[in-house]
Amino acid sequence: MTEALAIQGLGYRRNQKQILKDINLTLPTGQIVGLLGANGAGKTTLMRLIAGSAINFRGAISVAGVTTAPQRKAQVSFSAQMDGFNPSWRVGQVADVMTALFPDFRTADFLQLAQLLALDQKQRIKRLSKGNQRKLQLAVTLSRRASLYLLDEPFDGIDVMTRKAMLSSILRWTPEQATLVISDHHVSDIDQLLDQVVVIKDQTVVAQEAADTIRTQGQSIEAYFESFYGGEQHD
Amino acid sequence: MTSTSKVFWQMTKERVRQVTQLIEIDLGVIAVLVVMRLIGRLSSEDVLGFSTLFGLITVMVGFVAQAQSQEQVWVQNRWRLVPLADWKLYCASTLANLATSVYLWAVIAAVTTVEVLVSGVKGYWSNTNLVVLASVLVLILVMLMLLWTLISLEHMLTTMITDFLPGMQEKWLRRVIILVSIVVSLKLIDWFVDGITWLVNRAGITGASFNSSVTINGSGMVMHGTVLADLWLTIIMFAGAVLILSVLNCYLLSHWVETKQTPAAV
Numbered sequence: 001m002t003e004a005l006a007i008q009g010l011g012y013r014r015n016q017k018q019i020l021k022d023i024n025l026t027l028p029t030g031q032i033v034g035l036l037g038a039n040g041a042g043k044t045t046l047m048r049l050i051a052g053s054a055i056n057f058r059g060a061i062s063v064a065g066v067t068t069a070p071q072r073k074a075q076v077s078f079s080a081q082m083d084g085f086n087p088s089w090r091v092g093q094v095a096d097v098m099t100a101l102f103p104d105f106r107t108a109d110f111l112q113l114a115q116l117l118a119l120d121q122k123q124r125i126k127r128l129s130k131g132n133q134r135k136l137q138l139a140v141t142l143s144r145r146a147s148l149y150l151l152d153e154p155f156d157g158i159d160v161m162t163r164k165a166m167l168s169s170i171l172r173w174t175p176e177q178a179t180l181v182i183s184d185h186h187v188s189d190i191d192q193l194l195d196q197v198v199v200i201k202d203q204t205v206v207a208q209e210a211a212d213t214i215r216t217q218g219q220s221i222e223a224y225f226e227s228f229y230g231g232e233q234h235d
Numbered sequence: 236m237t238s239t240s241k242v243f244w245q246m247t248k249e250r251v252r253q254v255t256q257l258i259e260i261d262l263g264v265i266a267v268l269v270v271m272r273l274i275g276r277l278s279s280e281d282v283l284g285f286s287t288l289f290g291l292i293t294v295m296v297g298f299v300a301q302a303q304s305q306e307q308v309w310v311q312n313r314w315r316l317v318p319l320a321d322w323k324l325y326c327a328s329t330l331a332n333l334a335t336s337v338y339l340w341a342v343i344a345a346v347t348t349v350e351v352l353v354s355g356v357k358g359y360w361s362n363t364n365l366v367v368l369a370s371v372l373v374l375i376l377v378m379l380m381l382l383w384t385l386i387s388l389e390h391m392l393t394t395m396i397t398d399f400l401p402g403m404q405e406k407w408l409r410r411v412i413i414l415v416s417i418v419v420s421l422k423l424i425d426w427f428v429d430g431i432t433w434l435v436n437r438a439g440i441t442g443a444s445f446n447s448s449v450t451i452n453g454s455g456m457v458m459h460g461t462v463l464a465d466l467w468l469t470i471i472m473f474a475g476a477v478l479i480l481s482v483l484n485c486y487l488l489s490h491w492v493e494t495k496q497t498p499a500a501v
Contacts, residue, residue, distance in 0.1 A: 016401040044496065053312050053494040056398075069489075074236050074318035083494070084311030100245045101237055101317050 002065040004029045004148050004179035005050065010059035012042075012049060019045050021203045023059070027179050029147070032170075032193050034211075035183040036225045037200035043183035046200065047150045051078035064147035074104070077146035079137050079154060087126035091119055091136060095143075102144055110143035113173060117165055131162040138166055142173040149180040155189045163189060191221035199228050239323045242314075246331035250304055254297045254339045261293040265346065279354040286350055290343040297339045298379060301332045302386050309391065312494045321489035325481065332383055336376065370466045377473040384480045385420050391484060392416035395491040424476055431472045 003026050010023035020042045027033055037043045048054035050061055052069040060067060063075040085094055091114065098105040114121065117135040119128075128136060138154055151170075155163050170193065174180045181198075182190050197214065199207040206228055214224045265286045271277045277285075308314040308328045317324065396412050 014398055016399070048494075048496065051312075051316060053315055055489070055493055056491060070236060070318050070320050073316055076316075078312070078316060080312045081316045082313065084307060084313030097245065100241055103237060 002029070003027060003062075004031070004064060005181075006060075006062040007050075008060045010046075010049065010057060010061065012045060012054065012057045014045075018203055020049070020057075023205050025198065025205050025208065027148075027181070027196070027198075029064075029177050029179055031179050031195040032174070033179065033181045033196045033198055034187070034190055034194040034221065035181050035198050035200065036185065036187060037183075038185055038229060041200045042203055043185075043200055044152050047078060047152050047181070047183060048080070050148070051076045051080070051150055053078070053080065075147040076150060077141050077144040077148070078150040079141045079152050082137050082140055085125060088124055090122055090124050091128075092121040094125070094136065094140060095121075098140060098143070104145040106143050106145060109173070110139055113139040113143060113169060116169055116172075131158050134158055135162065135166060138169060142169065145175065147178055149174060149178060151180065151182045153184055154182065155184065155186065167193060187222040187225050194221060197221060197224065199225060201228050236318045239319065239327050242317060242319055242324065243327040243331055243334075246304075246308070246328055247334050250301055250331055250335040251338055253300055253304065254335055257293050257297055257300070258339070258342050261289055261343070262346070264289045265350070283347075283350055283354055287347060290347060294339060294343060297336070298382075301335055302383055305329070305332055305383055305387060306390050309387065309488060309492050310394065310495045315494045322485040325485050325488055329380065329383065329481070333376065333380065336379060340372070367463060367466075370463060370470070374466060374470050374473070377470050377477065380477045381424075381473050381480075384477050384484060385424065387484050388420045388423075388480055388487075389413070389416045391487040391492050392419065394493075395487060398491070398493060423480065427476045427479060428472065431475065435468070 005025065005027040007023050007025040010020060010025075011018070012020040023046065035043050035046065045054060049057050050063065050072070052073045055069065061072065063072045066072055066075060082094070085097070089097075095105075095107055095110045095114075098110070099107050111121075114136075117139055119132060119135055119139060123132075125133065125136070134154060134156070138151070141149060141151060154166060158166070167190075170180065170182075182193070184190050191211075194211040197207070197209050197211055198205055209224070211221060214221055265282075268277060268282045268285055272279065272282045305328050308324065314324065314328075319327075393409070393413050393416050396416070397409055402408065
């Protein structure tokens, strides 16, 4: 069976500075994966490379068996795909534009998700609170029928109730055969969701482990992650 | 995969909406001018003159707005993550700009025509040769495309250099890079025009000979006179420059130009 994601020998430099190096990573289908790392570890950059918004890299990236950038873009739904929407637009207009541009965008799913997350269709983007903007980002991302979903720090600055609503949406709306990657440095936010954990440190993947294996060893995901940073503050 | 036509329509829709707002402002200005004419503060000729001037300003502001929209396409995830080859995205954006310009000009021309007819001012267009006018409009369209292409080239070169070299966070350094890339872009055009001129001279092509070899009768448009033929020769040269620079832009777009990194933004 084709993997959801296969990365080989990935390296990426920007401004002559090594951001990622020698990344090798394979993710199976139907998993929720936590991409963990301190601020600046390269989580967002890795997601940008997978999604196709960062392009000048070495190595190979394959999503659901396809490698070219346009094909990968058709297979990946990335939470940053909302960057650039006119802040004066209403929530409903975002759905219309997404329907026009992405053949796999399901308007009916978006409407249900928006209702579940208590998003007002008539509200303008710039009038939404930070939490509601995050909800909109999540609703747009999950309304596509993709093979791989990338959520970049979806709970950053979000209150507990909103976080719970978003977590339940993630569990309910991610298709069974799809793989979902969530990046975060607040591990406690997402640890109950995860099937797998990938840790990034020193510009590379230093660990990939099944969440159940970590739990059966009597360790929390948070403690497992912190063990790579030697208890140092990573906030 | 998304089709190029869908991206084109979406871009055109958004840009037409943008220039429609400019047209609304232009119509507002014309309404004020008409009121001033009715209360006797302006003559019909003044109203026509001022409204034509505001029409030109609207077209220029529209050009800048479209250039800005085009540049955002290259660096925003919203467009760059659409499953479409980069060269198709480039073509869709350029064609959307072209279509929007035609829409803007058509509306401004229609408004001016209505004004001329209503005002009863005679001789406003009496010396206008429609064939020459059409040729000039095509030339201006091609020149607009060339300008957009140059702006894109300059933007892409700047993005590429600032992403590649270290220490590019400094503002003054970025400005130097922008200046250098503008000079490089203009130099490229200069070389291209020199090259074409050399080729044209070497082949012995003149406006007159071009005129005799390219005559379009079927469509009702007949080229006549050296001036008109020279005009079309210039159009072809500019179109060639647009094509070559577009190929270069597509290469930069697919190999070097990445989207802005704004993880917290929606």
